[in-house]
Amino acid sequence: MAMTITEKILAVHADEKKVTPGQIVVVDVDRVFTHDVFGPLVIKAFYKKGLKKVWDKEKIVFIGDHEVPTISEQAGAQYQEIVAFAKEQDLKNFYYGQGICHQIMPEQGYVRPGQIILGTDSHTVTYGALGCFSTGIGTQEMANIWATGKIWLKVPPTIKFECIGKWPAGVYSKDLILHVIGLMRADGCTYKATEFTGPAILDLSVDARLTISNMVVEMGAKNGIMPVDHKVKEYLAQRNIPESAYTVFQSDADAAYEQVITIDVSKLNPTVAAPKGVDDVMPLEKVEGTKIHQGFIGSCTNGRIEDLRQAAQILKDKKIAPYMKLVVSPASKDIYKQALQEGLIEIFLDAGAIVTNAYCGLCYGKTGGVLGKREVAICSNNRNFAGRLGHKESQVYLASPATVAASVVEGKITDPRKY
Secondary structure: OOOHHHHHHHHHOOOOOOOOHHHHHHHHEEEEEOOOOHHHHHHHHHHHHHOOOOOOHHHEEEEEEOOOOOOOHHHHHHHHHHHHHHHHHHOEEEEEEEEEEHHHHHHHHOOOOOOEEEOHHHHHHHHHHHHHHEEEHHHHHHHHHOOOOOEEEOOOOOOEEEEEOOOOOOOOOHHHHHHHHHOOOOOOOOOEEEEOOOOHHOOOOOHHHHHHHHHHHHHHOOOOEOOHHHHHHHOOOOOOHHHHHHHOOOOOOOOOOOOOEEHHHHHOOOOOOOOOOOOOOEHHOOOOOEEEEEEEEEHHHHHHHHHHHHHHHHHOOOOOOOOOOEEEOEEEEEHHHHHOOOOOOHHHHHHOEEEEEOOOHHHHHOOOOOOOOOEEEEEEEOOOOOOOOOOOOEEEEEEHHHHHHHOOOOOOOOOOOHH
């Protein structure tokens, strides 16, 4: 009867004593969300199916975060569609301009261990850091869930990443997940559950763990889950969620894994994904000194308060290089306010950065900071596909916020450990 965390969650939600990889199960869903880009498509599908009433108005969340403030007439029309539907269905969990969906969901207490949480965005995998099964789905599937509260899923096999060792100075969770993606490649975990565990994971803050789970989809993973410890429980308690309100699952000692990979973080160095793709991963030293034109600190991967602190520590009392651009986008309004209180926003402004409202920002590729032809940027987000952040001939390196900060100071890709 031994099972992994992922298998246990799916079994409980399917009302099964045991599930095995490859098995098809119909599960009850605990929470779903959509955002301003895909929300109108879900609404259209909902009506096209002849549906009239959502299954549970308390379990549906709408978040406007991609095109905020609205960037076009089309975006404005989409917002109107979402508002009209929310009013019609009396949906109270509605956020616009409050931050990125993958920060709002855990920050506002919508994510709890042991749950199944689905969203119309591939980076819904982020919440696995809090011990739940979370993954992205399509708009048609979401419309069906709105009506029934259920979905069918295939139980994925699990690849376990056992992370050991002590974290070196200047090396962060972003460096770890980039390293893992480099090992597995873009398709190495397709429809696999990934489980991150070990003392090096437990040494990380919840913010840092969310960064890892956020990027597992970049190697094709179905979800990225982690065990729940006292740090997760404290994070939830700060959001007035008592332990009695959720169920913690742990993998059995004799659970079957498709593969177990051990990673010693003490051997890691600052790491980047080069412009060919997210899995074009290499130690920073291989591209150190590459001239850049812009930096970006933000996104659902690295726009949290811990990320802003790391960048500000480097930028304090410094200026970005001449002709350099730096865009900073906090992941939520609450993070923005905290950064104001801590003096981080002032540090960024004094350094020469542009600080935006709390939204997806440059990562979405259609709003502020879009890259021009042949521009080179170093960014803390999760994707660098050609043309995603601007001109198809621009180049994007992915790295930790600390690496971004060090690089914009010098105008070239720079090892943050020197700071």
